Amino acid sequence: MIEPNRHYTELQDSYFFLELSRRSEEYLTAHPGAHIYKLGIGDVSQPLCPAVIAALHEAVDDQSTMEHFHGYLLESGTQFLREAIAQHYARRGVTVAEDEVFISSGAGDELGEILDLFDPVSRALVIEPAYPAYVDTNIMSGREIVHLPAGRDCGFLPLPDGDLDADLIYICSPNNPTGAAFPREKLQAWVDFANRRGAVILFDAAYEAFIEDADVPHSIFEIPGAETCAIEICSLSKTAGFTGTRLGYTVLPKALKRGGMSLNAMWMRNRTTRTNGVSYILQKGAAAVFTPEGQRQIREQIAVYKHNAKTLMAALDKTGLWYCGGRNAPYLWMQCPDGMDSWSFFDLLLEKAQIVGTPGVGFGACGEGYFRFTIFGSPDDTQEAAKRLAELF
Numbered sequence: 001m002i003e004p005n006r007h008y009t010e011l012q013d014s015y016f017f018l019e020l021s022r023r024s025e026e027y028l029t030a031h032p033g034a035h036i037y038k039l040g041i042g043d044v045s046q047p048l049c050p051a052v053i054a055a056l057h058e059a060v061d062d063q064s065t066m067e068h069f070h071g072y073l074l075e076s077g078t079q080f081l082r083e084a085i086a087q088h089y090a091r092r093g094v095t096v097a098e099d100e101v102f103i104s105s106g107a108g109d110e111l112g113e114i115l116d117l118f119d120p121v122s123r124a125l126v127i128e129p130a131y132p133a134y135v136d137t138n139i140m141s142g143r144e145i146v147h148l149p150a151g152r153d154c155g156f157l158p159l160p161d162g163d164l165d166a167d168l169i170y171i172c173s174p175n176n177p178t179g180a181a182f183p184r185e186k187l188q189a190w191v192d193f194a195n196r197r198g199a200v201i202l203f204d205a206a207y208e209a210f211i212e213d214a215d216v217p218h219s220i221f222e223i224p225g226a227e228t229c230a231i232e233i234c235s236l237s238k239t240a241g242f243t244g245t246r247l248g249y250t251v252l253p254k255a256l257k258r259g260g261m262s263l264n265a266m267w268m269r270n271r272t273t274r275t276n277g278v279s280y281i282l283q284k285g286a287a288a289v290f291t292p293e294g295q296r297q298i299r300e301q302i303a304v305y306k307h308n309a310k311t312l313m314a315a316l317d318k319t320g321l322w323y324c325g326g327r328n329a330p331y332l333w334m335q336c337p338d339g340m341d342s343w344s345f346f347d348l349l350l351e352k353a354q355i356v357g358t359p360g361v362g363f364g365a366c367g368e369g370y371f372r373f374t375i376f377g378s379p380d381d382t383q384e385a386a387k388r389l390a391e392l393f
Helices: 004-008 015-030 050-062 077-088 107-117 132-140 183-197 263-274 281-287 290-317 342-353 378-390
Strands: 101-104 124-128 145-149 168-172 200-204 230-236 248-251 323-327 331-335 370-374
Touching: 015 323, 015 342, 050 281, 050 290, 077 101, 077 230, 077 248, 077 281, 101 107, 101 263, 107 132, 107 200, 107 248, 107 263, 124 132, 132 145, 132 168, 145 248, 183 200, 230 331, 281 290, 290 331, 290 378, 342 378
Parallel strands: 124 145, 124 168, 168 200, 200 230
Antiparallel strands: 101 248, 230 248, 323 331, 331 370
């Protein structure tokens, strides 16, 4: 009889997320007609911008005519989209070749699938608090995980220790859940560490569109030496509202080699085996994001979320509670008051202010005692939630 992958027994179950939903539903049942102000789920509330919608409609029409119909596409993505992304990097002063860009169905999928490139005996370093998928995907593949705790003392932005024994290094900047963003100097330290060790950085750049500070890189490839040690995984989910549309891209430099093998060539081989690529319609919509009009429109939408961030930050400033994030990221990470644990604070906010956020313990043990707010809610709900936060504390 075939044996299942028993590494799945090592996973934490979905209790955390089920419990968050259960407590919210229980409250609504006990308080019919109550309105909950949802600042927990990192999903967008603004619709796709007009340039994207127009491109999607055009692509649908293309599929209705013999002259413009598209069947199977290149597994790594259409040339027009890969070129548009390479040009987007060039406008920021970063040289990326079109054949170093791989189109995907989203960063979440790619973060797990990219592990196919590495031997399971390699050790993965996860800076915590962390997006849970970093841990879970490595557990599923049987890989040993090195947990690097981060805290308030370093602003949740630790530096590499010479004694760290890891081969894969996850860095998310700006970070989910903490909202902290690595400045150039600290990111350079990680790049230098990876090159010395021969490790590979998996750089999650899903939130780069929210960066404001000049000293915070939008791409790890702004850092000298990154092309020989890093893979960048990007998403249009938060950048352009593609959470329900699903499209992302991965930048894998041809200069990145390990054990005499080109990881770029390996990933091309992987994609041609494991996927038939992303649909023409979605890629046509994504290409519109990188046009001048598309960029202008998504900046307007991001400005809505940025205003939400300022609203929440002003409320937290009034309370005197410690927090980070909000300025360069779509998340605010606050310390629970009076030594409360994350779930007790969740219950307090729900009962006293009808606000739902995310308990920090869901992002690892060192997230206990912290709480995450998202800025992706509607402006009206965010305004009211901020008012209630300020009044409560």
